Amino acid sequence: MNPEKVVFGFFIVLALTLNFGFFVGEIDNPDHHHVYELFAVIVVNLIATILKFGDRTQMGAVLLSTSLVALLQLFAAALVWVMAEHVSSDGMTPSVMASIVSLSGGAMLANVVSVVLLVIETVMLRR
Amino acid sequence: MDNIFFIVMRRMRAPLITLISVYAIAILGLVLIPGQDAAGNPYTMDFFHAFYFVSFMASTIGFGEIPFEFTDGQRLWVTITIYTTVVVWLYSIGTIISLVQDQSFKQALREQRFASRVRRLRDTFYIICGYGETGRALVRALTDHDQLAVVLEEKWDRINTLRMENLRQFVPGLCGNAGDPDHMLKAGLGHPRCAGVVALSNSNELNLKVAITTKLLRNEIRVICRADSHDVEDNMASFGTDHIVDPFDLFSLYLATAFQAPCLYLIQEWLSGYSRDQLEEPVYPPREGCWIVCGYGRFGKAVYKRLMDEGIETTVIEMSPEKTGKPPGLCIKGRGTEAVTLKEAGVETAVGLVAGTDDDVNNLSIIMTARELNPELFVIARQNHQENKALFEAVNEDMLMHPSFIIANRIRMLLSTPLLSDFLGLALFNDDAWACELASTIAAVVEVEAPIVWEVEIDTATAPALCSAIAAGNTITLKDMLLSPRDREQLLSCVALMHVRDETRVLLPEQDLVLKPGDRLLFCGKPTADSKMRWGMLNENVLSYIKTGEAPPEGALWRMLRRIHRRPG
Numbered sequence: 104m105n106p107e108k109v110v111f112g113f114f115i116v117l118a119l120t121l122n123f124g125f126f127v128g129e130i131d132n133p134d135h136h137h138v139y140e141l142f143a144v145i146v147v148n149l150i151a152t153i154l155k156f157g158d159r160t161q162m163g164a165v166l167l168s169t170s171l172v173a174l175l176q177l178f179a180a181a182l183v184w185v186m187a188e189h190v191s192s193d194g195m196t197p198s199v200m201a202s203i204v205s206l207s208g209g210a211m212l213a214n215v216v217s218v219v220l221l222v223i224e225t226v227m228l229r230r
Numbered sequence: 231m232d233n234i235f236f237i238v239m240r241r242m243r244a245p246l247i248t249l250i251s252v253y254a255i256a257i258l259g260l261v262l263i264p265g266q267d268a269a270g271n272p273y274t275m276d277f278f279h280a281f282y283f284v285s286f287m288a289s290t291i292g293f294g295e296i297p298f299e300f301t302d303g304q305r306l307w308v309t310i311t312i313y314t315t316v317v318v319w320l321y322s323i324g325t326i327i328s329l330v331q332d333q334s335f336k337q338a339l340r341e342q343r344f345a346s347r348v349r350r351l352r353d354t355f356y357i358i359c360g361y362g363e364t365g366r367a368l369v370r371a372l373t374d375h376d377q378l379a380v381v382l383e384e385k386w387d388r389i390n391t392l393r394m395e396n397l398r399q400f401v402p403g404l405c406g407n408a409g410d411p412d413h414m415l416k417a418g419l420g421h422p423r424c425a426g427v428v429a430l431s432n433s434n435e436l437n438l439k440v441a442i443t444t445k446l447l448r449n450e451i452r453v454i455c456r457a458d459s460h461d462v463e464d465n466m467a468s469f470g471t472d473h474i475v476d477p478f479d480l481f482s483l484y485l486a487t488a489f490q491a492p493c494l495y496l497i498q499e500w501l502s503g504y505s506r507d508q509l510e511e512p513v514y515p516p517r518e519g520c521w522i523v524c525g526y527g528r529f530g531k532a533v534y535k536r537l538m539d540e541g542i543e544t545t546v547i548e549m550s551p552e553k554t555g556k557p558p559g560l561c562i563k564g565r566g567t568e569a570v571t572l573k574e575a576g577v578e579t580a581v582g583l584v585a586g587t588d589d590d591v592n593n594l595s596i597i598m599t600a601r602e603l604n605p606e607l608f609v610i611a612r613q614n615h616q617e618n619k620a621l622f623e624a625v626n627e628d629m630l631m632h633p634s635f636i637i638a639n640r641i642r643m644l645l646s647t648p649l650l651s652d653f654l655g656l657a658l659f660n661d662d663a664w665a666c667e668l669a670s671t672i673a674a675v676v677e678v679e680a681p682i683v684w685e686v687e688i689d690t691a692t693a694p695a696l697c698s699a700i701a702a703g704n705t706i707t708l709k710d711m712l713l714s715p716r717d718r719e720q721l722l723s724c725v726a727l728m729h730v731r732d733e734t735r736v737l738l739p740e741q742d743l744v745l746k747p748g749d750r751l752l753f754c755g756k757p758t759a760d761s762k763m764r765w766g767m768l769n770e771n772v773l774s775y776i777k778t779g780e781a782p783p784e785g786a787l788w789r790m791l792r793r794i795h796r797r798p799g
Contacts, residue, residue, distance in 0.1 A: 139261075142277055146254040153246045157239035185278045 114151040115166075115221055118173070119214040121147055126211050130204050131197035141184070141207065145177050148210070151217075162224050169217045176210035237338060241329050245322040252318045256284045256311040263307050267298045275304075288315035337405075341416055344404040348418040353378050355424060356645060357417045359408035359440050360431030361388045363616055364456065366395070367638035368428065373399040375646055382408045382417045384431075409439040411447065419447055426452040428641055434462040441471045454641050458528065473644050477633035480640060482532035485610070487658070488515050488629070489540050493665035498654055500672065501683050501754055502643050510680075512669075513628055516608050517542060519581030524566035524596050526554045529586045529612055529631065545575045549587075567595040572603060582608040586631070590618045597625050649685050649752040653728045656737055668725075668738065672754060675723050681754040683727075686711075686767070688749045693767035697747050704777070709741040711751075715765045715772045718779060722762055724755025 121144045128135025152170040155163060180203045187199040260280040267273040275283075279297055286293050287308070300308065329335055355378035358365050365381065369392070372379045381403040383389055392403040406413035408431065418424045427444045429437035437455045444453045454473040457463045463474045488495040496512045521537055523530050526548040534557055537544045546557045547566040564571030566587070577583070583600050585593040590613060597609050611627040613619070613635075622630060643650050657665065672681060690697045700706055708729070714720045729739035730750040736743075739751075753763070766772045774780070 138277060139258075142254075142258070142261075146250060149250045150247055153243055153250070156243050156246075157236050159236055181277075188276065189278055 111154050112221060114147060114154055115214075115217050118144065118147045118151045118170075119211065119218050122173075122207060122211040122214050126204060126208050128204075131201040133195050133197075133200045136200065136204055138184070141177070141181060141203075144207070144210070145174075145181060148173050148177055148214075162220060166217055166220055169213045169220070173210040173213035173217070176206050176213065180204075180206035180210070237335055238329060241325060242322075245318075245325045249318050249322050252311075252314050253284055253288065256288075256315055257281055259307045259311065260284070260304065263301075263304050265298065265301045265304050273298060284311070284315065287312060288319045290316055290319075341404060341406070341413075344402055345416040347402045348380055348416065348421065351378060351380075351418065351421065351423055353423060355380055355418065355421075357382065357414070357419065357424060357427045359383075359427065359429045359436070361385075361392055361403065362430065362432060363634035364637045365430045366391070367616070367634050368430065368641055369401055370395075370397065371638050371642040372645070373397045373401065375642065377646060380417050382406055382413060384408070409436050409443070411443050414440070414443050414447070419444065424448070424451055426454065426645055428645075429453070429455045430637070430641075431456075434458060438462060438466060441466050442469065445469055445471070452645075454644060456637055473641075475637050475640055477637045478528045478532040480636055481529070481631045481633070482536040484636075485515075485533060485629070486536045486540070488513060489517060489536075491658075491662040491665055493662050493669045494657055494660075497657070497665055497669050497672065500669075500681055501650060501654070502639055515610075515629070516581040519543075520545060520576060520579060521582040521584065522547060522566075522572070522575045522577060522580050522600075523584045523586060524548075524593075525585070525587035525612075526551065526557055526561070527586070527588060529588075529633075530554075530584070531557075533584050533586060533610070545580075547571055547575050565592065567592055567599060569599055569603060572596075572600055577603045577607070580604065580607065582610070584610045584612075585627075586610075586612045588612075588614055590614050590621070594618075594621055594625055597627060647683050647685050647752070649728060649730065649750060650683050652730075652735060653737065653752055656728075656735060660737070672725055675725055676754075676756050679756065682757050682760065683752065683754045684760045686751045686753065686763070688745055688747050688751075690747075692764075695770045695773045696745070696767050698770065699773055699777075700745070700747060706745045706777075707741065708739055708743040708745060708751075710773070710776055711745070711763060711766065712741065713766075713776045715762055715776060718776050722755065722759040724753045724759040724763070726751060726753055728752040 121140065125136055125140040125144055148170065152167070152174055155167040155170055158164070158167070183199060183203050183206065184195075187193070187195050193199075257277065257280040260275050260283060261277055262274075265273050265275060275297075283296060356372065357380050358369055359382045361369070361381050361383035365383070369379050369381060376398070378399055379401050381389070381392055381401055383392070383403065383405060384407055386405050389403045389405045392401060395401075404413065404417060406416070408414065408429065411419075414427075419427070427440060429440035431437055431440075434457060437457065441453050441455050444451065449470075452472040454475065455466050455471050457466060457474050457476055463476065466474050484495065484498070487498065492512050492514050496510065499510050517540065520543045522545050523534050523537070524547045526534065526546050530546065530548070531554075534544060534546060538559070544557075544559055546559065546561045547564055548554055548557075548561060549563070549565050551561050551563060562571060562575050564574070566572060566575075566585075577600050583597070585596040585600075587593055587596075593611055593613070597611055600607055601609070609627040610629040610631060611622060611625065613622045613630055613632040616632075616634065640651075675681075686692065688696055688700075696706055696711075708726055712721050712724065712726065714722050726739055726741075727737070728751070729736045729743060730752075731746065731748070753760070766776050
């Protein structure tokens with residue numbers, strides 16, 4: 104067992120599960136999407152991205168790119184949240200919530216691809 | 231590029247993950263701990279403000295407590311996080327800085343820069359492995375003849391010498407191991423413009439490795455190696471190394487030429503470009519009488535053997551004959567720098583002296599002492615180090631042997647004018663009268679300046695005008711190439727030395743020789759003759775002037791007018 108692989112798999116899967124946890128629920132209902140969850144998703148995704156740094160394989164390159172996509176989406180979601188709460192005068196509205204959740208949904212898709220690639224790589228190892 | 235990128239990425243992993251974790255904990259703590267606003271109402275910080283606060287706290291900027299003054303609970307948490315975040319921040323920055331100063335990172339950067347410079351080369355170039363005395367002379371000789379070179383050298387100070395050198399072309403140099411195929415590839419072994427590899431290091435094994443690497447990775451390009459022992463030479467030749475240069479053998483061959491055919495030796499000196507400015511006078515080493523050879527090392531042995539082959543009586547002076555081996559003839563133990571030893575060897579009655587030790591000071595001292603005892607001596611000196619050039623010029627010996635210089639020039643000749651070495655090889659089969667006649671022809675053509683040598687191949691790339699004239703059914707003779715494009719009554723100041731067609735080599739071809747595409751010619755002459763000759767080869771109108779004496783109209787309209795004008799006549 105390679106401890107590096109354990110940590111790597113752990114963070115990639117955790118990124119997906121947390122992302123899913125934030126994503127489920129009515130899309131425009133702020134009660135169904137907690138800010139702590141978004142925070143956790145962002146932190147875990149950042150760590151997962153950095154873990155993928157410095158991998159020279161083709162698989163590593165694709166994994167890094169999916170992570171970067173997820174981060175981009177999540178940063179956009181966080182930015183929208185900050186804008187709604189602190190900058191705009193309307194505060195959090197259902198339409199803003201919907202756009203935040205849909206952005207995180209995109210990030211989740213990227214995380215799904217990451218996990219699928221991880222599974223494929225594991226299956227191809229055959230040992 | 232990827233290499234450096236990956237080094238940075240790998241090294242930055244741990245500090246970045248620590249930084250993110252500590253930030254996340256600090257932010258989460260601030261969000262969870264209850265605080266109060268200015269009016270005393272309960273208030274919890276949101277993520278936005280927490281992130282803002284931690285960002286400036288960690289980088290020790292510190293804008294104060296925002297958005298409201300902190301409660302004591304919050305201050306307790308902030309006290310803890312200040313220390314952790316600041317430490318982690320310094321740790322990350324420190325890692326980046328140490329990475330930049332890291333030797334392996336710097337070397338990766340240098341290799342990277344070197345490889346990209348080599349990749350950008352757009353002209354043919356040669357890879358020179360080893361930048362010692364010989365490499366330096368070769369690089370200088372190549373760049374002086376407008377050719378590009380790339381240097382691979384193991385020692386740092388030598389690469390620095392290369393940087394300090396004032397060369398006509400920029401020569402990229404890498405401090406690396408030529409035995410490492412990766413470094414060879416970085417130096418351009420896989421580059422389509424790489425024309426040859428020259429292995430000049432002091433180590434025979436390294437030269438061998440370079441030759442093998444090149445022959446395996448790029449079989450078609452030429453490999454020239456320096457070798458000091460016949461054993462290694464045979465090994466190199468076994469897998470197709472194109473040329474193997476042994477300076478001592480080469481010089482003893484020159485010496486034999488000087489004995490047997492002084493004019494040929496003179497031609498050799500002129501054409502191989504030893505002196506760039508003046509034509510040298512012929513030397514006549516005396517054959518009648520006794521010679522003294524000081525130093526019986528590799529050089530001494532090669533010279534001794536040649537002198538014996540010439541049937542010349544020779545005495546050897548050697549410091550430690552038990553180490554070098556005793557020559558079959560007379561051998562005197564001593565340094566040769568003292569008058570006693572030289573007298574014992576019979577310097578007063580000798581005609582020639584070879585100062586051939588591997589120490590320049592000793593060689594100079596031998597020559598000066600011997601000249602005092604016998605001013606008529608013919609002196610051959612061996613110069614080991616470039617920096618002593620002025621001293622050897624001052625002592626004014628009759629023949630100079632500088633191993634590095636000999637190898638460098640020989641290799642430059644092999645690389646830039648391979649036909650010339652063929653020519654000199656074939657010229658050895660002619661007698662000296664032939665060579666004397668040629669020498670006087672060349673001297674008449676070039677007057678006082680030393681001649682330059684150039685090769686011409688009749689193909690569409692270098693001689694499009696000639697090729698199209700031949701294709702149109704005109705006969706082009708060698709004389710057409712030799713006529714001046716300015717005045718066809720006059721010949722260019724050059725001599726056609728050799729004509730090559732399908733492996734048939736003809737020395738000094740006749741002027742009425744009919745040329746065909748694919749022929750190769752070797753010329754020597756004044757530097758200006760080369761460019762004038764190329765004019766006629768490239769420009770159809772110039773060629774037409776040379777052939778017929780009149781220049782055809784250049785534009786389409788004038789050509790049409792001329793046709794109309796001619797028709798009634």
